[in-house]
Structures are given as structure tokens and as C-alpha cells.
Amino acid sequence: MLREVIAGSEGGGGGFVLIKDCVQCGGRGLLKSFIKAALLRNETVHVFEFEISQEELYSGLTDGTSSSLVFHNGYTDPLNWISNEKPFDFSIQSIKAQIDQSKDKESEAKNVILVLDSLSWLLHHIPITDVCQLLQEPKRKESTVKRIIALMHSELHDQGIVGSVSHMANTIVTLSPIPEFTAVNWEVDPYAIGETIQRKKSGKVTREEECYTIQKDFSLIIHHDLNNRKQAIPKTDNTAQVDPAANLTFNLRLSEEERHAKERLSLPFTFSEKKKHSILQPRPGGGKIVYEPDAQDDFDEEDPDDDLDV
Amino acid sequence: MFAELNSILNWSPDKFEKGQCILLSESKTDGSFLIHHFLSFFLKAQCKVCFLGLVQSFSHYSTVAQKLGINLLQAREKGQLVFFEGLCNSLDMLLPESDASDAEPQPLGFLRWPSTDLRNLFDFVNSSLSQSENDMSRWASPVLIIDDLSVLLSLEVSPTAVLDFVHYCRMAVCSKQQGNMVTMVHNEDDLGDEDCDLVFHALTHQSSLILQVHGLNTGYCRDVHGQIQLRWKDKFQLKRDHTHVFQYKVHDKGVSFFAPGTSSAVL
Numbered sequence: 356m357l358r359e360v361i362a363g364s365e366g367g368g369g370g371f372v373l374i375k376d377c378v379q380c381g382g383r384g385l386l387k388s389f390i391k392a393a394l395l396r397n398e399t400v401h402v403f404e405f406e407i408s409q410e411e412l413y414s415g416l417t418d419g420t421s422s423s424l425v426f427h428n429g430y431t432d433p434l435n436w437i438s439n440e441k442p443f444d445f446s447i448q449s450i451k452a453q454i455d456q457s458k459d460k461e462s463e464a465k466n467v468i469l470v471l472d473s474l475s476w477l478l479h480h481i482p483i484t485d486v487c488q489l490l491q492e493p494k495r496k497e498s499t500v501k502r503i504i505a506l507m508h509s510e511l512h513d514q515g516i517v518g519s520v521s522h523m524a525n526t527i528v529t530l531s532p533i534p535e536f537t538a539v540n541w542e543v544d545p546y547a548i549g550e551t552i553q554r555k556k557s558g559k560v561t562r563e564e565e566c567y568t569i570q571k572d573f574s575l576i577i578h579h580d581l582n583n584r585k586q587a588i589p590k591t592d593n594t595a596q597v598d599p600a601a602n603l604t605f606n607l608r609l610s611e612e613e614r615h616a617k618e619r620l621s622l623p624f625t626f627s628e629k630k631k632h633s634i635l636q637p638r639p640g641g642g643k644i645v646y647e648p649d650a651q652d653d654f655d656e657e658d659p660d661d662d663l664d665v
Numbered sequence: 666m667f668a669e670l671n672s673i674l675n676w677s678p679d680k681f682e683k684g685q686c687i688l689l690s691e692s693k694t695d696g697s698f699l700i701h702h703f704l705s706f707f708l709k710a711q712c713k714v715c716f717l718g719l720v721q722s723f724s725h726y727s728t729v730a731q732k733l734g735i736n737l738l739q740a741r742e743k744g745q746l747v748f749f750e751g752l753c754n755s756l757d758m759l760l761p762e763s764d765a766s767d768a769e770p771q772p773l774g775f776l777r778w779p780s781t782d783l784r785n786l787f788d789f790v791n792s793s794l795s796q797s798e799n800d801m802s803r804w805a806s807p808v809l810i811i812d813d814l815s816v817l818l819s820l821e822v823s824p825t826a827v828l829d830f831v832h833y834c835r836m837a838v839c840s841k842q843q844g845n846m847v848t849m850v851h852n853e854d855d856l857g858d859e860d861c862d863l864v865f866h867a868l869t870h871q872s873s874l875i876l877q878v879h880g881l882n883t884g885y886c887r888d889v890h891g892q893i894q895l896r897w898k899d900k901f902q903l904k905r906d907h908t909h910v911f912q913y914k915v916h917d918k919g920v921s922f923f924a925p926g927t928s929s930a931v932l
Binding site: 414532 | 782784787788791825828829833836837840862863866867869870871898900901902903904905906
């Protein structure tokens with residue numbers, strides 16, 4: 356499923372894709388895999404980069420000559436500490452304005468893939484309400500943004516914020532490290548386990564867990580046989596059943612007659628049909644209680660104990 | 666510098682990785698021996714070092730460095746070492762002697778105006794490490810060492826401001842000048858300090874080499890002072906992290922590292 360999400364064949368290749376990584380396994384390799392796949396489809400990709408330099412991002416991805424990749428440098432001086440020129444404006448209005456500049460004037464089709472690296476940086480500097488407005492862009496008809504792909508470091512935020520952002524996503528890929536007990540005879544060393552949850556427009560939610568590796572050219576390898584590779588726990592059902600009544604100084608076994616006698620014995624308080632019938636059936640001339648209330652008795656059918664405060 | 670740690674890291678004063686962001690963390694023990702190691706290592710490697718000493722005085726570091734064969738006073742006079750003494754400067758900030766000092770931006774300006782960011786401190790670092798033509802011929806790559814960031818959190822600086830400061834330092838030192846940066850943070854898991862956890866996790870994402878020092882779970886021990894975990898992260902996040910765990914003992918003039926459970930007192 357992860358491969359289809361990267362290829363954009365699921366859900367029309369639109370919506371908001373959230374990659375949640377953790378300290379043990381970073382998600383930037385997967386993010387670059389998304390970018391590479393979009394570039395190969397000749398889609399316009401706007402990358403707003405806040406955490407690494409342009410050289411690091413471009414390394415292995417592109418030689419910088421591709422016009423489809425538009426790099427917005429939020430790494431060098433986002434807060435205007437160095438130069439006194441116009442600072443990099445990472446407010447939502449500015450991001451939208453920068454994307455609109457590359458609007459396809461001939462057609463009204465949405466054509467922009469917006470990549471945020473990382474969403475965590477934005478969440479620390481802009482109120483979450485503004486960020487959520489930005490994340491709604493693919494749903495707006497007049498917007499040029501077809502798809503948003505964002506990387507978020509889940510340990511850096513409260514559960515509430517992580518939950519709110521996850522709720523807005525059409526597809527969530529959560530990365531977790533490979534468990535340590537997994538056997539190590541792999542052709543290609545696996546990187547992490549990605550749990551992909553996809554919410555379709557019909558309301559259906561699909562979930563799949565895959566073990567993957569990103570290669571140097573940012574292509575994806577899925578390790579399908581993760582479950583088979585887990586070390587099998589050896590089964591112990593080959594040992595013979597041990598007879599507990601053997602080799603004792605006293606006899607625990609029953610002969611045939613003793614077994615029959617045991618089965619015939621009726622236990623106390625276990626009533627046979629005949630006995631039940633004789634007890635339950637009312638005998639003729641049995642006790643009968645006749646009650647005639649005195650004049651002083653105020654017998655109320657609804658309140659026989661006369662203790663209701665009605 | 667400690668020869669055993671050099672061989673574990675596969676570094677030498679002539680050959681070490683550049684453009685690295687190194688994170689040191691200590692938990693339930695004192696990890697300052699790593700700071701002394703990296704300070705003496707980079708001075709021996711002829712790098713220009715900017716040291717933000719927020720925890721101890723200059724004379725403390727100088728005394729320890731002398732045991733490791735480095736003269737900090739001489740390095741400072743030569744211009745190789747720029748030492749920022751946080752303790753003295755903070756006193757000057759809080760009890761200014763004259764009003765003239767208000768005119769210039771002070772590196773520890775946030776002490777008097779708590780709502781501001783650490784821009785002044787970054788300006789100090791940037792100006793100390795920006796290499797002039799003269800510097801580039803004399804010294805190898807620039808190095809920034811911070812001891813330690815948790816002090817800033819204790820001084821009511823917001824975690825976002827600390828992370829912005831580290832971001833700019835990393836950009837100016839590691840990305841622009843291919844220098845190295847070493848930062849120390851406290852990381853006490855069970856204290857529930859959200860700010861410290863946030864800074865530690867964010868720096869873990871950004872760093873390429875992480876050295877975590879833990880005290881032993883069983884408490885203080887005379888022969889084993891603690892455990893150190895080294896984690897090398899792949900720059901492009903395509904390969905899994907490579908980790909190594911050692912136990913260590915700090916001596917007067919060095920530190921010995923050994924595999925867990927193989928202390929000389931035990932064997």
C-alpha cells in the first residue's frame with residue numbers, strides 16, 4: 356500500500372499525506388522518495404525546507420536543474436537574525452502566495468505538490484489553527500495545491516496536536532523501528548516498519564504494516580516476508596503424554612465394575628425426574644392458607660408493608 | 666583527549682569528520698568528561714573553538730585541560746579559543762556597573778528581558794567563528810562547544826528559543842563552514858521535564874553522532890562510573906542507526922572504556 360501511496364495511484368494522488376517519524380527511525384528518506392516519485396511524474400513540487408540545507412536535500416534527488424522542483428529556503432535565515440533584508444516569511448498567506456505564482460494559467464487543474472519539511476518546525480512557530488488552514492488547501496476548489504506531504508516528528512508535540520493533525524490527514528504513515536528479535540538474514544537491510552492508514556472518500560479506512568527500505572536512488576523496497584523471517588518459537592508437542600497413574604504405590608485405576616458403579620451413583624441433591632415431580636406437584640388436601648383481614652388491617656395491595664412514603 | 670574514546674570513534678586530530686552535529690547527554694551522572702575530551706581534541710586538531718561555558722568557570726576547564734596536556738590560557742591568547750564565561754557575564758548582566766553597557770547588545774541579554782530570544786548569543790557565536798582570511802590559513806575548521814543547554818532552559822528560556830538558537834548555530838557552523846558543533850543536554854527520563862525532553866528529542870533528530878551517558882541503575886559504583894551509548898546516524902536516513910554500548914571509569918588523567926560487564930574489578 357505504501358508503494359501505491361508514493362506513486363499517487365491511491366485516492367487520485369491528492370489529499371494530505373502525513374509521515375510521522377520517531378527518534379530511532381527518521382522519515383526524511385521516505386519523504387525524499389515521495390519527492391522523487393512526483394518529479395518522475397513531471398509534477399510541480401514546492402519544497403518548504405526548514406531543517407536541512409538545500410545541498411543536503413538535493414543530494415541524490417536532483418542535480419538542481421529540474422524546473423519542476425521549487426525550493427523555498429526556510430533553513431538559512433527564517434527568523435531574520437543574520438541579514439537585515441526581507442526575512443523569509445513562513446506565514447500561511449506567504450506560503451500560499453508563493454505557490455500561486457506557479458499556477459498553471461492554461462488549465463484550472465490542480466498541479467502543485469506541497470512538501471513541508473518539517474511540519475514540526477511550523478507547529479513550533481505558527482499557531483496550530485493557521486497550520487490546519489494550510490493543510491486544508493487540497494480540499495479547496497480554487498487552490499492550486501493537489502497534494503500536501505508533510506514530515507512530523509511525533510515526540511516533539513503534545514498528543515493533542517499530533518491527534519489533531521493526524522485527523523486532518525487522508526493518509527498517515529507512522530514509522531517504528533524494526534523489533535530487535537527479528538532474524539538478520541536479509542539481502543537488503545530493512546530500515547523501518549511503516550504503518551499506512553488510508554481514509555478514502557467513501558469513509559473506508561484501510562491499514563497495512565510494511566517493512567521497507569529506501570535505496571540510494573530513493574526507490575522503495577518492501578520486504579514482504581517480514582512475518583516469515585521472525586524467529587519461530589520451537590513447538591514442544593512431540594513429547595509423549597505422561598500417564599500420571601503409573602508407577603504409584605497405590606491403585607488409582609478403576610476396574611470395569613467399579614466404573615459402572617460410579618456412573619450409576621446419583622449424587623446427593625441431584626434430583627431425578629421422578630423425585631422432582633413428586634415434590635413439585637401439589638398434593639390433594641395439602642395446606643391452604645386463608646386470610647381474612649380484620650377491620651383494623653388496612654391492607655394495601657400496592658403497599659403491603661406500609662412503608663412507602665406516597 | 667582520551668585515546669580510547671578516539672579509537673572508539675575512529676577519530677584522530679589529523680582525521681575527523683567535518684560538518685557534524687554531536688549531541689552529548691547525561692542522565693543520573695556527570696558526563697562533563699566528554700566536554701573536556703572534545704575541547705582538548707579540537708584544540709589539538711588546530712581548530713578554532715568557540716566555547717560557551719555556562720556551567721563552570723574558565724579556571725575549572727583550564728585545570729582539567731592541563732591534565733590532558735592542553736593550555737587553555739595560551740590558546741585563548743593565541744586567538745584559537747574564544748571562551749565565553751557565562752557565570753561572570755550573567756553577574757554583569759544582572760548587576761551592571763555602568764549604564765553604557767545597555768547600548769550594546771549583550772549575549773546574555775535574555776536574563777534581563779525574559780521574553781526575548783537568544784539572537785544576541787548567536788551573534789556572539791557567529792562573530793567569534795566567522796573566519797577571516799587570516800584565520801582560515803591558521804586554523805582548521807571552526808568548532809562550537811556548548812556546556813550546557815539545559816542551563817538555558819532552567820533560566821526560563823523557552824524550548825523553542827533554545828531550538829532556534831541551536832538551528833542557527835548549526836546552520837552557521839556546520840552547514841556554511843563545515844565545522845563541528847558539540848552540545849550537552851541533561852536528559853532525565855523519569856523527571857517528566859517536558860522542556861528538556863523536547864529539546865533532547867529535537868536535537869536527536871538533527872545530530873549525526875549521539876553520546877548518551879547514564880549512571881548505573883544499581884547506583885554508585887567505585888569501579889564502574891556509568892554506561893555510555895554511542896549512536897551514529899546515517900546522514901540521509903537511509904540506513905539504520907549504528908549503536909555501541911560501553912561502560913567506563915573516569916581516572917585522574919583519562920577514562921577507560923570496556924564492554925558491559927567486563928570491568929577489571931569484576932574479571
